[in-house]
Amino acid sequence: MILIALMVLGAGLATAFALKSFNDNLMYFFSTTDVVEGKAPKHALFRLGGMIIKGSVERPGDGLMVRFKLTDFSKDVTVEYTGILPDLFREGQGIVAHGRLNQQGVFIAEEVLAKHDENYMPPEVKASLKQQAVSVEDKK
Amino acid sequence: MLLIPDSVVRFFHRMASPPHFYAFTERLMPWLTVIFLLLTAAGLYGGLYLAPPDYQQGDSYRIIYIHVPSAWMSLFIYVVMAIAGAIGLIWRIKLAEIVAISSAPVGAGFTFIALVTGSLWGKPMWGAWWVWDARLTSELILLFLYLGVIGLYGAIDDKRVASKAVAILALVGVVNIPIIHYSVEWWNTLHQGPTVTKMDKPSIHVSMLIPLLLMALSFKLYYLIAMLQRARTELLMRERNSQWVRTMVLENEQ
Amino acid sequence: MTVQEFFAMGGYAFYVWTAYGVALIVLIANIIIPVVQRKQFLRRQASKQKR
Numbered sequence: 366m367i368l369i370a371l372m373v374l375g376a377g378l379a380t381a382f383a384l385k386s387f388n389d390n391l392m393y394f395f396s397t398t399d400v401v402e403g404k405a406p407k408h409a410l411f412r413l414g415g416m417i418i419k420g421s422v423e424r425p426g427d428g429l430m431v432r433f434k435l436t437d438f439s440k441d442v443t444v445e446y447t448g449i450l451p452d453l454f455r456e457g458q459g460i461v462a463h464g465r466l467n468q469q470g471v472f473i474a475e476e477v478l479a480k481h482d483e484n485y486m487p488p489e490v491k492a493s494l495k496q497q498a499v500s501v502e503d504k505k
Numbered sequence: 506m507l508l509i510p511d512s513v514v515r516f517f518h519r520m521a522s523p524p525h526f527y528a529f530t531e532r533l534m535p536w537l538t539v540i541f542l543l544l545t546a547a548g549l550y551g552g553l554y555l556a557p558p559d560y561q562q563g564d565s566y567r568i569i570y571i572h573v574p575s576a577w578m579s580l581f582i583y584v585v586m587a588i589a590g591a592i593g594l595i596w597r598i599k600l601a602e603i604v605a606i607s608s609a610p611v612g613a614g615f616t617f618i619a620l621v622t623g624s625l626w627g628k629p630m631w632g633a634w635w636v637w638d639a640r641l642t643s644e645l646i647l648l649f650l651y652l653g654v655i656g657l658y659g660a661i662d663d664k665r666v667a668s669k670a671v672a673i674l675a676l677v678g679v680v681n682i683p684i685i686h687y688s689v690e691w692w693n694t695l696h697q698g699p700t701v702t703k704m705d706k707p708s709i710h711v712s713m714l715i716p717l718l719l720m721a722l723s724f725k726l727y728y729l730i731a732m733l734q735r736a737r738t739e740l741l742m743r744e745r746n747s748q749w750v751r752t753m754v755l756e757n758e759q
Numbered sequence: 760m761t762v763q764e765f766f767a768m769g770g771y772a773f774y775v776w777t778a779y780g781v782a783l784i785v786l787i788a789n790i791i792i793p794v795v796q797r798k799q800f801l802r803r804q805a806s807k808q809k810r
Contacts, residue, residue, distance in 0.1 A: 393638035480697070481630055483697045483700040485710060572778070611789055734790060754801055754805050757805065
């Protein structure tokens with residue numbers, strides 16, 4: 366019975382420690398505001414999350430290099446990335462980039478992951494929603 | 506006791522008697538199986554064929570029809586297991602102990618499915634098989650909790666003692682359940698926020714929602730079937746020296 | 760929609776069908792294992808009780 370009590374205690378402690386260490390780096394990414402306000406690490410790798418500003422995606426070189434601006438609708442950060450982009454990478458999409466800031470405050474990404482939202486609908490419905498949004502705009 | 510009708514008390518008393526439980530679940534099984542198969546067929550037909558592709562994710566989103574119901578079941582079964590374990594701990598009801606331990610492998614199975622299908626969904630959409638965000642990590646801890654329960658139960662020979670130990674472990678692990686559910690709201694995660702289980706109306710088109718709910722029901726039925734199959738085996742093994750099992754063994758031989 | 764189109768899953772065939780396949784295997788195993796265990800147990804007990 367003592368043995369069992371110890372085992373349960375051990376398992377409980379292990380869970381507690383797992384949750385504790387897990388609590389220390391629960392924030393999967395920093396926001397663009399964190400970066401602009403200097404809350405993000407200066408010289409270390411970290412993750413940056415935000416939405417790609419429409420019309421900001423450009424390919425300055427002739428290679429795979431992409432440059433775009435991320436926003437959290439408050440502050441913007443410029444990101445540069447060379448490599449293969451996920452299927453969901455598009456303007457207006459939320460993404461999480463892993464990398465570090467350079468001297469000029471540009472985020473040099475080593476990895477780009479797309480973050481999709483919780484909305485699921487057929488393409489026609491999306492199109493008609495856009496249509497409605499446009500006609501509402503027109504009426505204003 | 507005064508408030509509960511006598512017939513209800515007698516029903517529960519009879520259900521908790523092992524031979525009656527064994528015979529009753531045997532009769533119940535074909536019905537559960539038929540309902541399960543009908544729900545699954547309807548859910549898969551709706552999800553894989555009738556439902557349109559998603560405006561953003563195309564056909565890859567169809568993984569939702571097993572991923573999300575499995576993830577829901579992984580939480581649901583854990584809570585059932587912890588409650589059954591607590592009932593066994595407090596009132597010493599053998600059948601509750603058996604329901605608790607029989608739920609563990611089914612729950613572990615669903616947790617595993619949720620993790621693997623999530624990975625297969627994450628690769629094409631996010632661009633990564635796995636990320637250590639709060640939702641994925643807490644679900645992985647859930648898998649370890651299930652495996653811990655199964656391992657602890659197997660390691661102790663006296664099954665009544667083993668049941669007490671796993672009940673305590675299961676109850677300690679309950680803290681993880683709200684963490685998993687709210688992880689996507691409390692912390693920045695790559696995983697999306699809730700689609701269906703949020704306060705305002707679900708942000709999924711009705712043609713995609715109906716198959717999802719059918720699959721969720723189908724998996725509930727599956728849990729009942731798989732858990733009862735385990736429970737029946739576990740019951741026979743525990744009661745191997747009782748008269749009803751001995752009689753049944755002989756009858757089975759003929 | 761043709762049969763080929765259905766199985767192609769808009770180019771995501773590998774991910775979608777692997778996901779469904781893994782789920783199917785795990786779900787079937789979780790039913791078969793206890794049933795087989797029960798049959799084995801009954802056989803073992805029968806030979807024990809005869810002695």
